[in-house]
Amino acid sequence: MKFTAIGYYSDGTNQNIDSRVDWNINNLYTAYNVGSGYLNGLNKGSFKVSASLKGITSNTLDVAVSEASVTAVHVTPLIATFPKGTHEQLTATASYSDETSQDVTASVTWRSYDTNVATVSKDGSLSAVTPGYADITATIEGIESRAITAQVTSAEAKSIQVSSNIATIISGQTIELSVRATFGDGSIRDISKAVAWVSQDNTIVKSTDRLLLKGLKPGNTSVKAKWGTLLSQPVNITVSGAILTGIEISPPYIVKLIKGNSAQLKATGTYSDGKKYDITQLVQWSMSDANNKGIPLVAWVDNQDKVHGAKEGNTEVSAILNGVTSAKAMPITVTRAVITDMTIAHAPIKMQANQEERLLLKSVATYSDNSTGYADYINYRSSNPEILSLSFLGDYTILTAHQAGTASIIATSAQDHVNSEPLKVTISN
Structure with a gap:
């Protein structure tokens, strides 16, 4: 957005002073100055802007930054063939006016132009109903994607197979088994997300809402995958009754995290039968720097068992399960946020040959913790010194x-x- 600064002088005259004033913005997370009165919005929100020159400050304006608008939607795969009765995950990606893109699969409105052939659920899962062709589109903010063509064939599933015929887990642990279907035309598809599990004994192992198998108590049973009228061969599952004797956290070395970044944790349990199991899903994570309310300050662990750097400092993480605590806590050091992206805060420049111009250049940085602000310790250079050279005088370029x-x-x-995005300088005679 372009803002204009008008200077009023003691002789009664006034003039445009956009390029001479300092533009003051109170919220660099929302917007930043790109020079000569042009302000760029960064994130949705609001900010206050004023202009200053020689100790005189203008009135203050309140400005709102809205979200970037959708310019296009793309759906993949563009062309796909599905045997009747199968499911396929579609993906919708939106392009925005700020030149970013985002996965919007769960936010778009899906449409099948022939629901007799194929339907699409709210989360983008395509179901092949009857043989034929159907065009599929995704729409968001009034922007509709190019149609993809789904071809549904008459090939029918002849059998389904599970990747393993035996598995051993512990109480509380979940596992996901891979299931494939073989069709009459010879094609094979993964249908792991579509099957139901039939357990011989639901008190030992049962299927969860996420189509995983969960061990409930020690014992032996078998399960079969069911898809339509087809059943797989049985899978023998043992839920171990061994007792947890120790926990080891990996990685075992000191984890160094940049503020805003994360690392995956893993917990391995040693049991009384001498076997080791992945118990990452089961443990509780404890941070040594937690305050008196139990809230960690330096780092925290999310529900995907990833540890995130929150502020600079040191802490240790331990894993706890059934009264057993990991023998060794894992040290974590969180260092300062680093720059991940940078833009020179100035509009494109036009100059005349043999002209010299003095600018107070600043660069707006995006950091690893998603914060933004003017960056320090910045060096500026010209991409072509024969056309444009740079020299420095104090803070000026x-x-x-x-x-x-x-x-x-x-x-x-x-x-x-x-490196920043290049700031274009055009020089004419």
């Missing part, structure tokens, strides 16, 4: 245009070695 042409100014973080 001196641009010297030597001849007609195009060059770019590139900012580099001295600390994190990240």
Whole structure:
């Protein structure tokens, strides 16, 4: 957005001073200055902006930044063939006006132009109903994707097979077994997400809502995968009654996390039968730096067992299950957030050959913890010194245009070695 600053002088005159004032923004998470009155929105929210020059500050404006708008939607796969009765996951990706993209599979409105042939659920799962062709589209914010063509064939499933015929787990543990269907045309498809599990004894092993098998108590039973009228061969499952004797956390070394980044944790349990099992899903994670309310400060663990760096510092993580605590806590060091992306806060520049211009260049950085702000320790260079050279005087960058042409100014973080997007400079005679 372009803002205009008008300076009023003691002789009664006024003039445009967009390129001379300092633009003051109170919320760099929401917007930043790209020079000469152009402000770019970063994130949805609001900010206040004013202009200052020689100790005089203008009135303050309240500005709202709305979310970027959708410009296009893309669905994959573009063309797909499905045997009757199968399911396939579709993916919808939206492109936005700020040149970003995002997976919007669960947010779009799916449409099948022939529901007799194929239907699509809210989460993008396509179901092949009867042989034929159906065009499928996804729509969000009034923008409809290009149609993909789904071909449903008459091939019928002849058998289904489970990847393993034996498994051993412990009480509380869940496992996911792979299931494939073989069709009359010779094709084979993974149907793991579509089957139901039939257990010989639901008190020992049962199917969960996520189509996983969960051990409930020690014992032996068998399960079969069911899809339509087809049943797989039985899978023999043993739920071990062994007692947990120890827990080991991996990785076993000191984890160094950049603030805002994460690392996957794993807990392995040793049992009284001498066997080891993955108990990551079962343990509770404990942080040594938790405050008196039990809230960790330096790092925290999410429900996917990933530890996240929250603030600079040191802590230790332990795993606890059935009264057993891991013998060794894993040390974690969280270091400062680093720059992941950077933009020079200035609009594209136009100059004349042999012209010199002095600018106070600043760069807006996005950090690993998703914060934004003006970056320190930045070096600026020209992509073509024969056309445009740079020199420096205090905080100012001196641009010297030597001849007609195009060059770019590139900012580099001295600390994190990240380059900015090029700032275009056009020079004419």
